[in-house]
Amino acid sequence: MSFREKLLSGKFTVTAEISPPKGTDVSGMMKEARIIKDAVDAVCVTDNQRAIMRMSPLAACSALSQEGFETIMHLTCRDRNRLALQSELLGAAHLGIKNLLVMSGDYPTKGDHRGAKPVYDLDSVQLLDTISSLNSGIDLSGNSLEGKTEFFSGAVSNTQLTEVALMKLGKKIKAGARFIITQAVFDAGRFSEFMDKIRDAGWKQTGIIAGIIPLRSEKSAQFLNKNIPGVKVPDDMIRRFASSSAPGALGIELAADLINELRGICHGVHIMPIGTHENTRKILEMAGL
Amino acid sequence: MIISRLKEFKDILKAVKEQNIFIIGCGKCATKQHVGGEPQVLEMKKRLRGSGKNVVGWTILSSACIISSWDEVLSQNPEIEKAEALLVMSCGGGVSVLSANVKQLVYPALDTESLGGVCRDEVVKEQCGMCGECDIHLFGGLCPVSHCPKGMQNGPCGGSVEGKCEVDERKCVWDEIQKRLELLGRLEVLKDIHEPKDHSKRRCRE
Numbered sequence: 001m002s003f004r005e006k007l008l009s010g011k012f013t014v015t016a017e018i019s020p021p022k023g024t025d026v027s028g029m030m031k032e033a034r035i036i037k038d039a040v041d042a043v044c045v046t047d048n049q050r051a052i053m054r055m056s057p058l059a060a061c062s063a064l065s066q067e068g069f070e071t072i073m074h075l076t077c078r079d080r081n082r083l084a085l086q087s088e089l090l091g092a093a094h095l096g097i098k099n100l101l102v103m104s105g106d107y108p109t110k111g112d113h114r115g116a117k118p119v120y121d122l123d124s125v126q127l128l129d130t131i132s133s134l135n136s137g138i139d140l141s142g143n144s145l146e147g148k149t150e151f152f153s154g155a156v157s158n159t160q161l162t163e164v165a166l167m168k169l170g171k172k173i174k175a176g177a178r179f180i181i182t183q184a185v186f187d188a189g190r191f192s193e194f195m196d197k198i199r200d201a202g203w204k205q206t207g208i209i210a211g212i213i214p215l216r217s218e219k220s221a222q223f224l225n226k227n228i229p230g231v232k233v234p235d236d237m238i239r240r241f242a243s244s245s246a247p248g249a250l251g252i253e254l255a256a257d258l259i260n261e262l263r264g265i266c267h268g269v270h271i272m273p274i275g276t277h278e279n280t281r282k283i284l285e286m287a288g289l
Numbered sequence: 290m291i292i293s294r295l296k297e298f299k300d301i302l303k304a305v306k307e308q309n310i311f312i313i314g315c316g317k318c319a320t321k322q323h324v325g326g327e328p329q330v331l332e333m334k335k336r337l338r339g340s341g342k343n344v345v346g347w348t349i350l351s352s353a354c355i356i357s358s359w360d361e362v363l364s365q366n367p368e369i370e371k372a373e374a375l376l377v378m379s380c381g382g383g384v385s386v387l388s389a390n391v392k393q394l395v396y397p398a399l400d401t402e403s404l405g406g407v408c409r410d411e412v413v414k415e416q417c418g419m420c421g422e423c424d425i426h427l428f429g430g431l432c433p434v435s436h437c438p439k440g441m442q443n444g445p446c447g448g449s450v451e452g453k454c455e456v457d458e459r460k461c462v463w464d465e466i467q468k469r470l471e472l473l474g475r476l477e478v479l480k481d482i483h484e485p486k487d488h489s490k491r492r493c494r495e
Binding site: 106107120123160163168229 | 438439440441442443444445446447448449450455456463464466467476479480482483484485486488
């Protein structure tokens with residue numbers, strides 16, 4: 001069953017993040033992906049994440065699909081204008097990529113090419129709208145396409161939202177986001193408050209997938225709090241890692257417990273490891289997935 | 290007002306190869322921001338001389354970007370003829386307008402940053418993104434093109450956390466837009482999806 005079918009049929013989905021290589025050699029990426037093969041419904045392939053230059057997600061998705069992986073291609077608004085975004089999307093459709101995850105993209109000064117021109121010709125709402133248009137066979141200028149796309153698009157969201165951020169999420173859904181992957185969740189109770197907001201807004205048709213970052217140590221938690229906007233590892237959790245004699249095992253246990261709690265609350269989980277996927281399979285097995 | 294900042298002196302010195310220099314300051318924006326008024330021009334003269342350059346003269350034009358007669362400027366400042374190069378302490382607009390009128394090479398002493406203003410003697414930066422299709426009223430009078438580093442049209446990006454922008458120390462303008470529209474009782478306008486900007490309006494000449 002495809003990721004789309006599974007999510008639309010109300011089954012709990014599992015996805016995991018994979019980064020394309022910094023270079024031309026995809027063997028490391030393929031090795032990472034093979035660790036989680038059959039444990040996940042799709043691998044989510046990042047697009048110059050944190051503004052660090054890597055192989056294009058289009059090429060990486062293509063390599064992964066040749067090995068039988070279903071992919072979700074990230075597409076940011078940072079590096080391409082509306083011409084480049086649309087031609088990339090037509091190319092992706094031709095290569096058999098079915099799922100997209102759209103986001104604004106971290107600012108260039110956060111990454112390894114600080115002087116790069118930030119594009120942001122479209123924002124994430126406008127890009128989702130553009131994809132909906134390509135799906136109906138029309139480009140952003142109203143021209144008809146020879147062969148239309150059939151993308152299943154999603155967007156991202158923080159879980160602590162101001163009113164204006166919630167309004168933007170509503171626009172993303174209106175513009176065609178069929179699923180939302182959230183920033184990392186550490187507390188199911190607080191995440192429920194986000195789900196209440198989604199329910200109150202009446203966005204029943206949208207699959208909500210909770211982001212999971214399995215922690216490895218006190219240091220990794222501190223790093224996330226300091227460097228990733230929207231991520232807040234609770235202080236009591238940091239203290240547990242600080243006093244633990246086996247922080248690695250604690251991280252696996254906490255992630256599995258969290259996934260178990262989330263199964264009754266949302267529509268899927270998305271694993272974003274720090275470094276490798278070596279623990280992802282263990283976490284999913286422990287969570288009974 | 291055009292917002293500019295003074296270049297590092299070492300970079301100016303590295304660029305200017307000529308020996309005989311005439312300095313031109315600007316009486317408008319650059320004076321107001323203390324980057325191209327008389328005190329800064331005199332300081333520049335002192336530093337250039339200290340570095341072995343010959344400053345043949347200097348002047349402050351009432352506005353470097355508005356030249357009604359270059360001949361008049363020349364008759365009032367005959368030393369310009371002796372200069373091999375002009376160092377202009379104004380925004381890029383002034384440097385360009387002057388470059389088109391003089392026979393020497395013109396060097397910029399400032400870097401132009403944004404279109405801003407002055408409010409109660411405080412210089413405010415990045416007030417207008419010069420997009421060529423102003424719809425600032427839809428954002429409570431706060432321009433997202435200029436205030437948001439990503440120019441987001443439909444709301445904050447994921448890098449906006451607790452009112453702070455991910456890019457630098459600035460506040461997220463989207464929180465300010467929300468507050469302003471709440472005060473105006475117009476929060477519902479934020480639900481409208483804004484179309485992509487038409488960049489042909491920004492660059493194309495009629």
